[in-house]
Amino acid sequence: MRKLRIGIIDLVTRSPTKALYSRVMNANLASIMPQILGVWCEEDGHEVSLITYTGFENLIEEIPSDIDLLMVSGFTQAAQLSYAISAMFQARGVVTCLGGPHARCYPQDSQKYFDYVLGFTDQETLRTMLDECTPNRPLGKHLYAETQPQSLPGVRARWKFIEPTLKKAPILKIVPMLGSLGCPYSCSFCIDSEVKYQPLDFDDMKEDLRFLLTKFKRPRVGWHDPNFGVRFEENITAIEEAVPQGSIDFIAESSLALLSEPKVKRLAKNGFKALLPGIESWYDMGNKSKTGKKQGIEKVDQVVEHANMLLRHVPYLQTNFVMGLDGDEGPIPFELTKRFLDNSPGSFPAYSLLTAFGQAAPLNLEYQEADRVLPFPFHFLNNNHAMNVKPLNYEWIEFYDHVIDVSKHSFSKQAVWRRLKSNDGAIPKFLNTVRAISSEGKGRIQYYTKIRNMLENDTGFRAYFEAETDVLPEFFKNRIRSELGPFWEHLPEGAMYHDPHAYLKSTGGTPKRSLEPQIQMAASN
Numbered sequence: 001m002r003k004l005r006i007g008i009i010d011l012v013t014r015s016p017t018k019a020l021y022s023r024v025m026n027a028n029l030a031s032i033m034p035q036i037l038g039v040w041c042e043e044d045g046h047e048v049s050l051i052t053y054t055g056f057e058n059l060i061e062e063i064p065s066d067i068d069l070l071m072v073s074g075f076t077q078a079a080q081l082s083y084a085i086s087a088m089f090q091a092r093g094v095v096t097c098l099g100g101p102h103a104r105c106y107p108q109d110s111q112k113y114f115d116y117v118l119g120f121t122d123q124e125t126l127r128t129m130l131d132e133c134t135p136n137r138p139l140g141k142h143l144y145a146e147t148q149p150q151s152l153p154g155v156r157a158r159w160k161f162i163e164p165t166l167k168k169a170p171i172l173k174i175v176p177m178l179g180s181l182g183c184p185y186s187c188s189f190c191i192d193s194e195v196k197y198q199p200l201d202f203d204d205m206k207e208d209l210r211f212l213l214t215k216f217k218r219p220r221v222g223w224h225d226p227n228f229g230v231r232f233e234e235n236i237t238a239i240e241e242a243v244p245q246g247s248i249d250f251i252a253e254s255s256l257a258l259l260s261e262p263k264v265k266r267l268a269k270n271g272f273k274a275l276l277p278g279i280e281s282w283y284d285m286g287n288k289s290k291t292g293k294k295q296g297i298e299k300v301d302q303v304v305e306h307a308n309m310l311l312r313h314v315p316y317l318q319t320n321f322v323m324g325l326d327g328d329e330g331p332i333p334f335e336l337t338k339r340f341l342d343n344s345p346g347s348f349p350a351y352s353l354l355t356a357f358g359q360a361a362p363l364n365l366e367y368q369e370a371d372r373v374l375p376f377p378f379h380f381l382n383n384n385h386a387m388n389v390k391p392l393n394y395e396w397i398e399f400y401d402h403v404i405d406v407s408k409h410s411f412s413k414q415a416v417w418r419r420l421k422s423n424d425g426a427i428p429k430f431l432n433t434v435r436a437i438s439s440e441g442k443g444r445i446q447y448y449t450k451i452r453n454m455l456e457n458d459t460g461f462r463a464y465f466e467a468e469t470d471v472l473p474e475f476f477k478n479r480i481r482s483e484l485g486p487f488w489e490h491l492p493e494g495a496m497y498h499d500p501h502a503y504l505k506s507t508g509g510t511p512k513r514s515l516e517p518q519i520q521m522a523a524s525n
Contacts, residue, residue: 001131006041007067008050009059010034011074011100014081014379015483017055021438024431026054027168031100032176032224033121034073035158040123044130052165059085060486065092069133072114073100076357077385079378080480083113083495084487090115091490095133101191102378105358108502111140113492119144148181151201155208159215172427174222174251175212179205179235183226185255191360192226199231206242213243220249228252232263239270246271251316253277256306264313274316274428276350279303282336283327300336300343307344316428319347323403324354329393334406341410346422348432349410352383353403354391359503368504371512375470375500379480384444386476388500396465400452404445411441472496 012029013022030052038048049064051057063070063085070089072082079102086096097116110117115136116129122145129143155162155175166173180199183192212219229235229252239248250267251274259277267275283295294302310317321337341349356364356373367373372390380386391399409415416436423429435441454461454475463469480496481488501511 001044004041004046004068004130004133005064005066006038006046006048006069006071007064008034008038008041008048008071009063009073009082009085010050010052011072011078011082012053013055014074014078014382015055016485017439019439019443021434021440022055024169024171024434026056027052027165028172028174028176028222029054030162030165030176031073032152032158032178033100034071035161036153037071037073037099037121037126038161039153039157040126041130043123044127046130050161052168054168056168063089067094069095069097069130071097071099073098074102075100075382076102076105076378077380077382078102079106079110080491080495081379081484081487083492084484084490086113087492087495088487088490090135090137095135097129101357101360105191105360106378106498106502107142107359108506109358109498111142112138113495114140116140117142120148121145122149148195148198150198151204152178154204154211156211159211163215172220173216174220176224177205177208177221178224179228180225180230184230185227190226191357194362197230199234202234202238205235205238209239209242209248213247218247218249221251223250223252226253227258228254229258229263229267232258236263236266236270245269249273251276256303259306259310261309261313264310268313272314273425274318275310275314276318276320277307277310278320279340280320280322281325281327282333284325296332297336297339300340304340304343307340307347311344311346311422315424316431317347318350319344320350320352322352322354323406324387324389324391324394324399326392331402334402337406338409341415345415345418348419348435351403351407351410353387354389355381355383355387356389357381359506365504365507365509368501368511369509371467373500374465374467375498377472377476377480377496378498379483380476385447390465390467396462397452397455400448400455404448404452407441407445407448411436411445470497 010031012026034050038050041048051062053059072085074082082098089096096114097118098110098114099118099121103110103117104119107117107119117140118125119142125143125145155177162175178200180197182195182197183190184197246269248271250272252272253276256277259275282299307317307319337349341347356367358364367389374388374390376386376388381388416433419432420429423432455465460471461473461475464471464473484491504511
């Protein structure tokens, strides 16, 4: 096997940014899998350079030019950027590969622009590609393992890739770790809904935690598990056995169903400073919120009590909601969210618009069969800048009116002040304030208001949302052109468009009414 010079790019974001919250947090949002691929490549004797793109680097200058293989990892919002990067390097004779969430969700589209597209990837799958490493055009090869890997390189093995990324974080430095893969829940909109839950080796976890104490006086660890602590006793015991109590600060995403008060007290004793539970909906997901069949105001009141209990023990709480689910109708779901925030003022609300990411979840087949999935460019599919599923029970203007209203309520001066008073500790107060006044709060309200006004005043814009045309509004074209900057000229013909029914067609299904992308339009962009 020949020795390859390999460049790996982890696209944390889709474009350059100046946002304060991005400056503070983007370096801490680096993905684990690109680092793992780097370790595996080096184990097979290859030379590796890894770049984490946070939006503040000059990406063109940072990407090594003398490489044989370029591997890119990113979420769907970075797809147009990744396609342009691939085209630029393919023109130089470099073989290109895409991995990460977008490759997993949209393999058919990704194959048009990369020589290799990776789904689930273990060391053998990677080795298959590295052994071959040849151009595959016009259609790349789709390689994938049947399941997630059984074991992964830990923090010590990945440190040479972690350390330079953390140096980009000016205030908080959070080390990414995994204790498990998959998820025990079956939320129909989630990418892990059909991925079997699998804990990783607890002895490896202990070793990584001990290693971190040699690198930091007080490390901070962000667990990337979809639901940390499913095997609660084993997880917390491993932490207690590995390091002195409270010597490491932890951040974890979990479900309310796992967070009983005795468990939360134990988490707090062991340094857990932030929890990110998913509430999702006031009319569904009762198994995650431990509310059973309770809905509406009954569920709100129970979750308020639960959230406030968490805040008595843990200083930072982010509660996650999905807006536009089929179970929602009228103003009541939004009013219930406002009621929740009024009664749990210390909770920071993180809102996502319902988005169907290709073949991420089985529910997306139903949306595609019903012809409800819109062909928004991938650049806007980040749960906030475009909702690509036509809402079942709302007209578009009505829906955005509700989204704007609940957002204004959530990030008003009064709400920010109440949250500030309710939070303990300088870091929670700082983060929640920055998030509210930066792109996540004020910025999104401005964006949603612009979208809402164009829906009302621009007939072509509204027609696109109503699936009456697939002619992409100039607003979206211009934003992509501006944000891609110098990469715009490398964007391949047709790469602004994709088939929103590709997943359905791959299973032999047919939508009620086909909205094929107008590829020929790309030539004019």
